[in-house]
Amino acid sequence: MTHALELRALRKNFGKTEIIRGVDLAVEAGERVAIIGPNGAGKSTLFNLISGRLEPTSGEVLLHGQRIDGRRPYEINRLGLSRSFQITNIFPKLSVFENLRCGVLWSLGYRYSFLRFLSNLDDANERTEELLRQVHLEKKRDVLAMNLTYAEQRALEIGVTIAGGASVILLDEPTAGMSKTETAHFIALIKQVTVGKTLLTVEHDMGVVFGLADKIAVVVYGEVIAFDTPAAVRANARVQEAYLGSSVADAQAGGH
Amino acid sequence: MTKNVAHDGFEPVGSPAGHAERARASQPVAYYRFKPWNIGRVLIWTLFAVGLIVAPLIFRSSLALTMLSQIGYLVIICLSYNILLGQGGMLSFGHAVYTGMGAFIAVHAMNLATKGAVPLPLVTIPLVGGLAGAGFAILLGYVTTKKSGTTFAMITLGIGELVAAMSLMFPGFFGGEGGVTTNRVYGTPFLGLTFGPQIQVYYLIAAYCFVSTALMFAFTGTPLGRMLNAVRDNPERVEFIGYDTQWVRYLAFIIAGFFAGIGGALASINFEIVNSSDSLSTIRSGGYLLFTFLGGATFFFGPMIGAVLLVLASVLLSELTKAWLLYLGLVFLFMVMFAPGGIASLIMMNLRVARFGKFHRLWGLYGALVLTGAVMVVGAAALVEMIYHMQLNAALGPKLNFMGVELDTSSVASWAGAAALLVVGVALVEAVRRRFVAVWGHAQEEIELEVKRRETA
Numbered sequence: 001m002t003h004a005l006e007l008r009a010l011r012k013n014f015g016k017t018e019i020i021r022g023v024d025l026a027v028e029a030g031e032r033v034a035i036i037g038p039n040g041a042g043k044s045t046l047f048n049l050i051s052g053r054l055e056p057t058s059g060e061v062l063l064h065g066q067r068i069d070g071r072r073p074y075e076i077n078r079l080g081l082s083r084s085f086q087i088t089n090i091f092p093k094l095s096v097f098e099n100l101r102c103g104v105l106w107s108l109g110y111r112y113s114f115l116r117f118l119s120n121l122d123d124a125n126e127r128t129e130e131l132l133r134q135v136h137l138e139k140k141r142d143v144l145a146m147n148l149t150y151a152e153q154r155a156l157e158i159g160v161t162i163a164g165g166a167s168v169i170l171l172d173e174p175t176a177g178m179s180k181t182e183t184a185h186f187i188a189l190i191k192q193v194t195v196g197k198t199l200l201t202v203e204h205d206m207g208v209v210f211g212l213a214d215k216i217a218v219v220v221y222g223e224v225i226a227f228d229t230p231a232a233v234r235a236n237a238r239v240q241e242a243y244l245g246s247s248v249a250d251a252q253a254g255g256h
Numbered sequence: 257m258t259k260n261v262a263h264d265g266f267e268p269v270g271s272p273a274g275h276a277e278r279a280r281a282s283q284p285v286a287y288y289r290f291k292p293w294n295i296g297r298v299l300i301w302t303l304f305a306v307g308l309i310v311a312p313l314i315f316r317s318s319l320a321l322t323m324l325s326q327i328g329y330l331v332i333i334c335l336s337y338n339i340l341l342g343q344g345g346m347l348s349f350g351h352a353v354y355t356g357m358g359a360f361i362a363v364h365a366m367n368l369a370t371k372g373a374v375p376l377p378l379v380t381i382p383l384v385g386g387l388a389g390a391g392f393a394i395l396l397g398y399v400t401t402k403k404s405g406t407t408f409a410m411i412t413l414g415i416g417e418l419v420a421a422m423s424l425m426f427p428g429f430f431g432g433e434g435g436v437t438t439n440r441v442y443g444t445p446f447l448g449l450t451f452g453p454q455i456q457v458y459y460l461i462a463a464y465c466f467v468s469t470a471l472m473f474a475f476t477g478t479p480l481g482r483m484l485n486a487v488r489d490n491p492e493r494v495e496f497i498g499y500d501t502q503w504v505r506y507l508a509f510i511i512a513g514f515f516a517g518i519g520g521a522l523a524s525i526n527f528e529i530v531n532s533s534d535s536l537s538t539i540r541s542g543g544y545l546l547f548t549f550l551g552g553a554t555f556f557f558g559p560m561i562g563a564v565l566l567v568l569a570s571v572l573l574s575e576l577t578k579a580w581l582l583y584l585g586l587v588f589l590f591m592v593m594f595a596p597g598g599i600a601s602l603i604m605m606n607l608r609v610a611r612f613g614k615f616h617r618l619w620g621l622y623g624a625l626v627l628t629g630a631v632m633v634v635g636a637a638a639l640v641e642m643i644y645h646m647q648l649n650a651a652l653g654p655k656l657n658f659m660g661v662e663l664d665t666s667s668v669a670s671w672a673g674a675a676a677l678l679v680v681g682v683a684l685v686e687a688v689r690r691r692f693v694a695v696w697g698h699a700q701e702e703i704e705l706e707v708k709r710r711e712t713a
Contacts, residue, residue, distance in 0.1 A: 072500070073496050074495045074496070074497075074499055077495075077497060078498050082496065082497070083496055085493075089492065091485070091486045091489035091490050091493065092489055092490070093488075094482075094485055094486065098482060102482060102483060102497060103497045105482075105483065105498075110479040112480045112499075112504065113479045113480060114475055114479070114480040114507070114511070116478060116479070117474070117478060118478060118481075118482055139711060160493070163497070164497060164498055
């Protein structure tokens with residue numbers, strides 16, 4: 001059977017440094033997977049390899065059974081994979097509405113058209129209004145993205161990511177830099193907007209991880225050392241040794 | 257478009273099915289489309305058209321007509337340049353390649369048509385130029401738009417130099433140092449117009465100016481136009497929402513090339529001569545950049561102001577003083593430092609203040625700024641003119657006429673007087689400026705609060 005997303009013996013070297021050292025991972029459609037691991041373990045690199053930002057040194061990435069490694073980010077996106085960024089990555093001089101509409105356009109087949117007006121694209125505008133409501137930014141509709149608060153920008157980031165209706169969503173530390181209450185709201189929002197989709201998220205906050213994920217992948221030094229349900233991962237001796245018991249995890253626990 | 261033809265402009269958006277779906281989402285149908293006529297927009301475009309039509313009736317001298325003609329095609333060129341700079345974030349140093357090539361192809365098309373080799377009436381020549389501009393943009397733009405930012409700027413500079421240098425190697429096509437001449441009066445008159453008299457040429461330019469401006473404005477409201485803004489803001493993110501950034505830039509580059517070619521062709525019709533060392537030069541490209549920036553790249557209409565300034569500076573200011581390029585450079589310098597959004601942004605910022613009813617506080621300060629600024633400028637200009645006089649016209653004696661006053665470069669009094677004016681002017685301007693900044697900042701704070709209040713209300 002085909003998985004929504006599958007990594008096979010994926011490797012990435014920067015010069016002589018091995019960052020990703022043979023990752024195998026198979027995510028079923030509709031699963032929510034959290035990727036955890038200490039700083040520098042290669043979580044973000046993994047996302048960059050999957051989304052086409054980086055090209056793997058060797059190995060394969062399959063989206064719904066189709067090879068996507070080595071493809072350009074926009075090609076991968078058109079095949080139904082969308083990602084957000086750890087550092088907010090939106091269009092600062094466009095309004096919230098325009099930001100979201102940009103995310104919608106390709107998926108509705110408007111491509112590079114310059115022979116029709118945006119204001120007449122009823123389906124795109126309706127979808128954008130719906131997205132505005134989903135990420136609770138209706139009141140900021142015409143505000144430039146650069147004038148939003150940090151939490152609003154993060155919400156917009158999610159909105160742009162899901163706008164194209166991709167079936168596989170990658171969220172890179174969606175709650176980074178948020179306060180505890182903001183984080184709680186935000187997790188609820190993420191759950192809402194990704195219903196029925198395959199979700200991969202990099203997360204540091206253990207509370208979030210255990211609340212959000214069906215499965216957890218633990219990445220340490222460029223390898224997936226465990227990939228299982230939260231309870232099983234918690235009980236996994238290797239994980240406890242390598243990650244949860246480490247000083248990093250202690251610091252994390254203390255920090256939140 | 258066809259979807260809405262049957263409606264009178266007032267209709268709930270969405271099908272009955274969509275209705276039910278939204279009702280389930282506990283959100284009422286939140287918006288209606290009601291914009292059958294955008295009154296403000298119609299008014300502005302009507303005013304623009306009327307302005308183009310009546311301008312030569314108000315400014316009747318032949319100099320004015322020459323200037324109006326130049327403004328007409330420079331508006332097209334500066335707007336086309338702003339598709340790259342303002343809308344796409346592409347700093348091009350080679351826009352003259354596309355205006356210039358449009359002009360050369362147009363001249364050759366006119367000459368061929370005169371011989372009867374091609375059936376092209378004069379009114380279609382700008383389109384020929386436009387297609388030439390687009391064609392060269394297709395040819396050269398693919399390499400140019402491969403990268404954005406600094407790399408893009410460097411490549412445009414290189415290609416600009418390349419084309420300019422190459423033009424001297426093909427005198428058959430580019431006419432060498434002397435350029436290529438033509439005669440715009442050929443064939444059968446179009447609706448009784450021979451396009452011999454300048455006024456007829458002006459109206460040809462004005463017609464193309466209006467249509468091109470409208471088309472370029474329409475472009476800003478299309479999917480490609482919006483994605484171009486997105487590419488300007490954050491090219492990396494665009495790649496992750498399904499768009500190939502190079503393709504977006506390339507298509508925009510071709511469209512800009514098309515309108516640049518139209519502008520170039522109109523210029524060649526206007527002057528009946530094209531010269532490669534002028535039309536294709538990097539200096540020309542730099543001029544488009546400079547005045548587009550001065551007019552304001554962040555608003556659609558900014559480059560139109562830039563085009564007007566370009567003609568005023570190159571025709572009038574250059575008549576008034578030999579030091580006009582120095583003044584121009586200083587203005588550009590101050591603009592980059594204090595108002596990077598150009599004149600258009602200054603206008604829009606003040607309109608915003610006026611819309612919130614706070615402009616009355618600024619009248620006096622603006623008056624004071626103008627007066628004190630005038631003192632400063634007169635002082636500085638007197639010094640500059642005296643220095644220029646010593647350098648260029650020393651043989652004519654030490655005396656020169658400056659704004660009706662006789663200055664003497666050999667007398668201490670002239671120098672001291674000018675310097676005193678400058679010092680006093682600078683001091684006064686600085687005093688007024690501080691007061692202005694305080695009042696302006698206060699008004700902005702009040703506006704921000706007002707905006708917040710409206711948002712929450």
